[in-house]
Amino acid sequence: MVDTILYLAKVYFRLDQPLTALHLFKQGLDRFPGEVTLLCGIARIHEEMNNISLAAEYYREVLKQDNTHVEAIACIGSNHFYSDQPEIALRFYRRLLQMGVYNCQLFNNLGLCCFYAQQYDMTLTSLERALSLAENEEAAADVWYNLGHVAVGIGDLNLAYQCFKLTLANNNDHAEAYNNLAVLEMRKGHVEQARALLQTASSLAPHMYEPHFNFAALSDQVGDLQRSYIAAQKSKEAFPGHIDTHQLIKQLKQHFAML
Numbered sequence: 001m002v003d004t005i006l007y008l009a010k011v012y013f014r015l016d017q018p019l020t021a022l023h024l025f026k027q028g029l030d031r032f033p034g035e036v037t038l039l040c041g042i043a044r045i046h047e048e049m050n051n052i053s054l055a056a057e058y059y060r061e062v063l064k065q066d067n068t069h070v071e072a073i074a075c076i077g078s079n080h081f082y083s084d085q086p087e088i089a090l091r092f093y094r095r096l097l098q099m100g101v102y103n104c105q106l107f108n109n110l111g112l113c114c115f116y117a118q119q120y121d122m123t124l125t126s127l128e129r130a131l132s133l134a135e136n137e138e139a140a141a142d143v144w145y146n147l148g149h150v151a152v153g154i155g156d157l158n159l160a161y162q163c164f165k166l167t168l169a170n171n172n173d174h175a176e177a178y179n180n181l182a183v184l185e186m187r188k189g190h191v192e193q194a195r196a197l198l199q200t201a202s203s204l205a206p207h208m209y210e211p212h213f214n215f216a217a218l219s220d221q222v223g224d225l226q227r228s229y230i231a232a233q234k235s236k237e238a239f240p241g242h243i244d245t246h247q248l249i250k251q252l253k254q255h256f257a258m259l
Contacts, residue, residue, distance in 0.1 A: 002035055005024060009024045009028075012024065018045050018049055021041075026042070035065075039058050040058075042058050043058035043059045047075065059071075059072040059079075070096060070101055076092055077089045077091075077093050086113045086114075086116035097110075106130075107129040107130035108130040115150050127147050131144075138170070138171050144170060148164045157184060164177045175204040176205075178198070178204065178211070182194040182201065182211070186214070191221075198218065202234070208238060209234075209245070212234040213242065213245050217248065219231060225255055232248050232252065233249070
């Protein structure tokens with residue numbers, strides 16, 4: 001039975017054995033070729049393992065069997081968006097609208113796709129609709145955060161500041177909003193506020209490199225080289241390929257060599 005395979009794979013996945021679960025799903029596909037739930041299970045595991053391109057391939061296989069599968073359409077759309085193809089992602093999200101899907105997350109994604117596809121007339125309308133459909137404060141926080149990005153994109157920094165503030169009013173643990181608020185405070189010359197916001201962001205999300213790098217850059221500007229170097233090293237650990245971090249560390253080492 002298909003259900004038995006699904007439950008057993010779920011157990012393996014909870015035991016942190018995703019490869020065993022994948023093997024089980026593939027055995028299941030040999031017995032039940034083209035079974036949508038098994039293909040979807042494989043795609044989800046690949047997505048959890050951050051193998052997005054392979055996950056998208058399996059979701060496409062799902063659509064060949066069932067072209068109204070909401071999860072598959074949404075995930076392929078998301079993959080196109082993060083592959084810098086917002087126009088193609090927009091087609092998938094519009095398809096979901098045609099199918100009658102009507103929720104905050106969909107309009108949120110539609111708004112972002114419209115913005116990056118330079119369809120500005122639809123951007124604010126979609127995000128406003130997303131706000132009206134937000135079922136909890138966390139969902140509303142995500143919409144306000146995206147509105148802040150749109151405001152930065154059109155150059156309205158006052159609106160961006162208000163949007164990021166509203167993000168934190170809805171979700172006080174939103175690390176990205178703290179980071180972006182800090183950058184806006186830095187532009188205003190409010191060093192202490194920016195430093196406090198960056199410290200909050202880095203403590204909430206130590207895996208993010210942006211707060212560490214921004215804190216390092218800010219500390220370097222005010223002459224606090226020791227803190228700048230420590231923060232730059234944390235940024236390097238979080239994202240080893242960040243060129244600006246490497247340049248800052250090199251510059252700080254030159255400073256230390258001169259002392």
